[in-house]
Amino acid sequence: MLSPSIFKAYDIRGIVDDTLTPAAVKxxxxxxxxxxxxxxxxxxxxxxxxxxxxxxxxxxxxxxLITAGVxxxxxxxxxxxxxxxxxxxxKTACGVMVTGSHNPPEYNGLKxxxxxxxLWGQEILNLRDQINSGLPSPAQLPGRVIQQNIEAxxxxxxxxxxxxxxxxxxxxxxxxxxxxxxxxxLLRHLGCEVTELFCEVDGSFPNHHPDPARPENLExxxxxxxxxxxxxGLAFDGDGDRLGVVTKDGQIIWPDRQMMLYxxxxxxxxxxxxxxxxxxxxxxxxxxxxxxxxxxxxxxxGHSLIKAKLRETGAPLAGEMSGHIFxxxxxxxxxxxxxxxxxxxxxxxxxxxxxxxxxxLLNTLPNAPSTPExxxxxxxxxxxxxxxxxxxxxxxxxxxxxLTIDGxxxxxxxxxxxxxxxxxxxxxxxxxxxxxxxxxxxxxxDFASNLLAVxxxxxLPFTLNA
Numbered sequence: 001m002l003s004p005s006i007f008k009a010y011d012i013r014g015i016v017d018d019t020l021t022p023a024a025v026k027x028x029x030x031x032x033x034x035x036x037x038x039x040x041x042x043x044x045x046x047x048x049x050x051x052x053x054x055x056x057x058x059x060x061x062x063x064x065l066i067t068a069g070v071x072x073x074x075x076x077x078x079x080x081x082x083x084x085x086x087x088x089x090x091k092t093a094c095g096v097m098v099t100g101s102h103n104p105p106e107y108n109g110l111k112x113x114x115x116x117x118x119l120w121g122q123e124i125l126n127l128r129d130q131i132n133s134g135l136p137s138p139a140q141l142p143g144r145v146i147q148q149n150i151e152a153x154x155x156x157x158x159x160x161x162x163x164x165x166x167x168x169x170x171x172x173x174x175x176x177x178x179x180x181x182x183x184x185x186l187l188r189h190l191g192c193e194v195t196e197l198f199c200e201v202d203g204s205f206p207n208h209h210p211d212p213a214r215p216e217n218l219e220x221x222x223x224x225x226x227x228x229x230x231x232x233g234l235a236f237d238g239d240g241d242r243l244g245v246v247t248k249d250g251q252i253i254w255p256d257r258q259m260m261l262y263x264x265x266x267x268x269x270x271x272x273x274x275x276x277x278x279x280x281x282x283x284x285x286x287x288x289x290x291x292x293x294x295x296x297x298x299x300x301x302g303h304s305l306i307k308a309k310l311r312e313t314g315a316p317l318a319g320e321m322s323g324h325i326f327x328x329x330x331x332x333x334x335x336x337x338x339x340x341x342x343x344x345x346x347x348x349x350x351x352x353x354x355x356x357x358x359x360x361l362l363n364t365l366p367n368a369p370s371t372p373e374x375x376x377x378x379x380x381x382x383x384x385x386x387x388x389x390x391x392x393x394x395x396x397x398x399x400x401x402x403l404t405i406d407g408x409x410x411x412x413x414x415x416x417x418x419x420x421x422x423x424x425x426x427x428x429x430x431x432x433x434x435x436x437x438x439x440x441x442x443x444x445x446d447f448a449s450n451l452l453a454v455x456x457x458x459x460l461p462f463t464l465n466a
Contacts, residue, residue: 002131007128008423009120016106016108025060026061027088027375032044032065043093045095046072047080047098049077049079053108057098069143075149076145078097079338087116097111101238102209117132155186158186158338162345164346168345170187172196173220173233178201181199181369183338183341187342198220223232225247242255243258247362253363258321259281260365261347273315274297276306280301280312281321282433301321324445375427376430389454407429410443410447412439412443414439417430445464
């Protein structure tokens with residue numbers, strides 16, 4: 001029996017040799033293979049990140065796939081978006097990446113795409129149910145495995161699309177994740193001068209955690225920018241589907257503000273288009289999109305959910321606060337930190353050619369006092385119950401709107417507050433933004449009183465007397 005804990009909302013993930021064993025991964029591979037065949041497809045891309053457990057789990061996954069009768073193209077150690085790209089370039093429409101993303105070294109997992117769509121939610125649970133009810137007998141004709149290196153073709157595709165107006169000097173921190181084997185080389189292909197930090201792939205992550213969503217993981221990059229002539233700092237997560245950005249003067253440009261630049265660029269070629277972003281993003285992004293002639297669309301958090309909405313709407317661009325950016329304009333609509341970095345540099349080089357200081361440009365993007373993502377710990381399953389109660393009972397004074405597609409996002413004339421249940425960990429996620437600190441504290445107090453009304457023992461991650 002498989003551990004039910006490994007089947008998450010957007011992927012499969014667990015502790016290696018504990019909840020996620022080679023035998024479990026082989027069974028999952030066979031179930032994925034059966035699903036691929038049910039779509040009248042027969043080939044699947046398999047890649048892995050740089051984790052120490054990657055080779056063994058990748059082998060188990062491949063054994064499961066070929067047992068089902070699926071042919072496998074093994075592209076080896078790559079960044080996750082290279083698997084997604086390979087499904088398009090090699091026309092398989094199916095791919096599985098063995099990756100623990102930004103989780104600690106003892107974790108690993110699977111991100112899955114079948115028939116061009118990321119598996120999430122019930123589709124992932126269906127794999128579990130299929131295994132628990134008994135997998136069919138192995139295929140009479142097992143699948144075959146071939147190895148293929150796609151690095152050069154992937155680089156060629158990006159370089160054919162991206163043109164820098166002027167060369168840039170870039171500092172790159174890969175946190176010893178798999179992007180370290182590719183990002184510096186790609187940027188040099190684009191004409192950049194690259195200073196490398198922790199680009200040696202090491203699945204023990206000896207320097208810092210490969211997660212640019214956490215400010216402490218960007219300190220080394222800030223220091224590098226302060227002592228070198230690099231003009232911009234780029235940081236990648238452990239498997240390369242997310243991007244962090246730091247200016248020369250050490251300011252973090254969070255993904256919702258990066259999206260302002262991307263949206264303006266995309267809308268210059270796609271007038272009136274929808275631009276999608278998740279509920280955690282700044283309300284200033286919607287204003288920027290409208291001013292650029294686009295239509296803002298707020299959607300649920302989760303890279304698989306955003307991808308599905310992108311496909312549904314035909315929008316040319318989408319992004320999440322977490323750093324997943326999805327370009328459909330000139331690209332394929334999947335989250336690719338390496339390609340996003342290239343697009344950012346293209347935009348910045350254009351401004352540099354016009355005499356702009358790129359740090360000043362980034363720092364002057366619309367901004368407002370805000371909190372980082374804050375968490376209220378809950379018992380397993382409790383967070384969703386609390387949010388459901390809030391939707392029924394919460395009362396907010398003088399609000400202008402309430403959005404309930406993913407938790408509660410409450411808007412006021414001078415700010416917003418968000419409370420949502422995480423789909424990956426047992427916590428309530430909070431975020432606040434306002435025009436000034438006084439408004440920020442008022443909104444926090446309003447949320448606090450509503451939260452404490454439905455969960456009196458809640459440990460608030462902020463003080464009420466500020």
